[in-house]
Amino acid sequence: MLRKIGNIIIWLMLGAWFLFISSTISEKAEDILCNRIEVVMQDTVNNLFVTPTQVRELVLSAGQQIQGYPMEQINTRVLEERLEKNPYIRNAEVCKDISGRLEVRVEQREALLRFMPGGIEGFYLDTWGKVLPLSDQFTPLILLVTGKLPSVGGEASSFEELFRFGSYLSRSEFWKDQVVQVYVDGNQEYELIPRVGAHQILLGSLDNWERKLRNLELLYDQGFSVHGWNNYRTINLKYTNQVICTKR
Numbered sequence: 001m002l003r004k005i006g007n008i009i010i011w012l013m014l015g016a017w018f019l020f021i022s023s024t025i026s027e028k029a030e031d032i033l034c035n036r037i038e039v040v041m042q043d044t045v046n047n048l049f050v051t052p053t054q055v056r057e058l059v060l061s062a063g064q065q066i067q068g069y070p071m072e073q074i075n076t077r078v079l080e081e082r083l084e085k086n087p088y089i090r091n092a093e094v095c096k097d098i099s100g101r102l103e104v105r106v107e108q109r110e111a112l113l114r115f116m117p118g119g120i121e122g123f124y125l126d127t128w129g130k131v132l133p134l135s136d137q138f139t140p141l142i143l144l145v146t147g148k149l150p151s152v153g154g155e156a157s158s159f160e161e162l163f164r165f166g167s168y169l170s171r172s173e174f175w176k177d178q179v180v181q182v183y184v185d186g187n188q189e190y191e192l193i194p195r196v197g198a199h200q201i202l203l204g205s206l207d208n209w210e211r212k213l214r215n216l217e218l219l220y221d222q223g224f225s226v227h228g229w230n231n232y233r234t235i236n237l238k239y240t241n242q243v244i245c246t247k248r
Contacts, residue, residue: 032071035100047108048138049088055106058083059094071096079104087132111140113166117149129163143170147184161206168210174217189238198230204238212237219243 037059039052060066062082066074076094083092083106091107109126116122124132124142145166150159166182169175179201181193192201203212216237236244 032098032100034067034069034071034074034096034102037067037102037104040103040105042105042107043110044108046140047088047110049108049111049132049135050086050106051137055083055089055104058086059102059104066102071100071102074102088135090126090128111142112170113163114140114142114144115149116144116146118147125163125166127167129160143176143179144181145184146181148186148188149184150188165206165209168213175213178220199232200234202234202236202238204236208240211240215243219245 037056039055041050041052041055059079059082062079064074064078074096076096079094080092083089083094083104088109089106090109093105094102095105096102109128109130109132111124111132112127113125114122115125122134124134124140126132143166145162150162162184169179169182178194178196179192180195183191183193185191189205190203192203194201201216203209216235219235231247232245233248234246236246
């Protein structure tokens, strides 16, 4: 019985100690001032659209009193929303600790394709299909799509298929090194501009493009390795089940 009473007393003392410590920490937390802003940029090897300095400026221009002011008054969600309004920032996380440090962690968007319709400056599409404006400070080396392109706001099915096609070329270990540009003519037929060789690749429409690319890859592996890259003027893939090559 005495042992049971002793255990109860111990637990009561621990509870009282915990409440005291919690209230003390809470009171101290109210007095903690923000003494530094730490910016952490993710994937700065492939993406240089936004610099740490620009991120810091966005934080400081968000309409809150930050550096030198109480941490508890800083609304981290408002800061995150402010950062994510930047077209090149996909995700932002802002957190604060009891040392007075405000950490800003930023994930940039990754441009996958560059579209340049005829007579228009152009834009990027990122890996999620989001439109990004061209940047004055960074130009990624990615697949270029030019010509008479379907409108982003036009017929959804045609543009989505073009994005899917371009995404496949950009992510394929084989095609991302072989194809540098896709050209779309007025009849919505596609031509691939290769990095190696002086030939034209006429794809035709995007119907069955997966099979057409497989046929072309077989030609590269089995035909060009024997007959060479520069003996042909055009490679016609318009017909799904065959490849027609025109010699120079």
